[in-house]
């Protein structure tokens with residue numbers, strides 16, 4: 257068996273960091289060799305530094321690793337970042353400048369002019385931006401995955417864009433509590449409640465990131481796709497899984513049956529290459545009138561597939577549907593791991 261590639265996890269103690277550790281356990285290509293977090297955690301074994309909040313225990317070999325700080329030297333060339341955005345920007349820049357491949361969840365560099373904002377099924381061509389970025393850094397680089405809700409939205413829109421063109425999109429989200437990290441929203445605010453606001457520019461991300469992802473990288477620069485997005489976000493008392501009600505005006509008329517066929521047929525480079533974390537089908541179309549639901553559908557294909565349901569005609573926009581994405585798997589750690597698998601398959605890891 258080929259030797260696995262040692263990787264580091266930055267922000268390993270957080271909600272996304274724990275998902276990295278969980279999803280990388282037994283990974284066929286990567287092995288967690290280094291962990292880092294804040295000064296609060298540094299110097300402690302992971303089992304002490306981290307309050308493990310996923311089912312079961314942290315993997316035994318990782319539990320014994322000592323957590324380091326993010327500015328210390330790393331042996332691993334590939335670093336996954338689940339860092340808080342208050343520090344991710346500077347730390348990721350530093351590590352890319354030191355020659356590492358930083359595969360990040362944080363929002364800080366998503367819209368930088370030479371940083372791919374990648375969904376491997378949708379815009380693998382955006383990896384061309386790495387040529388530009390690596391000239392700037394001298395070899396290392398940053399690749400980002402989108403905001404958790406945006407992953408579900410952009411995956412659902414990609415086949416509709418290809419088949420019919422997109423003119424305008426409206427999206428209303430019902431977002432899970434785990435999206436706010438731990439401890440996240442206070443329980444007295446969350447239970448029996450819906451909060452129509454999520455900080456950190458959540459609506460702006462939903463309005464901008466899909467246009468970047470579904471746009472082009474040409475002549476050394478990114479061009480936003482030419483459609484408008486309007487978003488309205490809500491935090492709801494669900495543990496994992498963001499639901500999105502999506503309204504779409506296409507450029508050519510899209511009959512719901514044709515839209516369903518386009519969604520069902522959608523595949524990308526991860527499926528062609530059979531990447532280890534790639535779902536067989538990135539989009540699962542459900543036909544029951546009351547699906548998708550977070551509790552029933554978020555774990556589809558290990559949390560890496562987006563469920564789409566209620567694809568129907570809309571009197572105002574033309575088409576509407578519901579989409580569900582597991583926010584800490586396909587929307588965060590799983591997305592970054594799939595990005596790294598594509599980088600590996602393309603021979604782009606340093």
Ligand SMILES: NC(=O)c1ccc[n+]([C@@H]2O[C@H](COP(=O)([O-])OP(=O)(O)OC[C@H]3O[C@@H](n4cnc5c(N)ncnc54)[C@H](OP(=O)(O)O)[C@@H]3O)[C@@H](O)[C@H]2O)c1
Nearest residue numbers: 267269270271272293294297338340341362435437438588
């Ligand atoms: N949760 C989601 O569904 C989701 C989805 C997509 C993207 N994201 C993004 O992923 C990132 C992590 O989110 P999260 O929910 O996992 O947050 P979290 O649970 O609050 O974890 C934050 C991590 O960052 C570390 N950290 C905080 N301040 C630090 C500092 N000054 N220096 C070094 N490390 C520091 C923490 O270490 P200590 O434990 O030592 O404090 C912890 O490991 C954020 O940028 C977030 O926007 C989250």
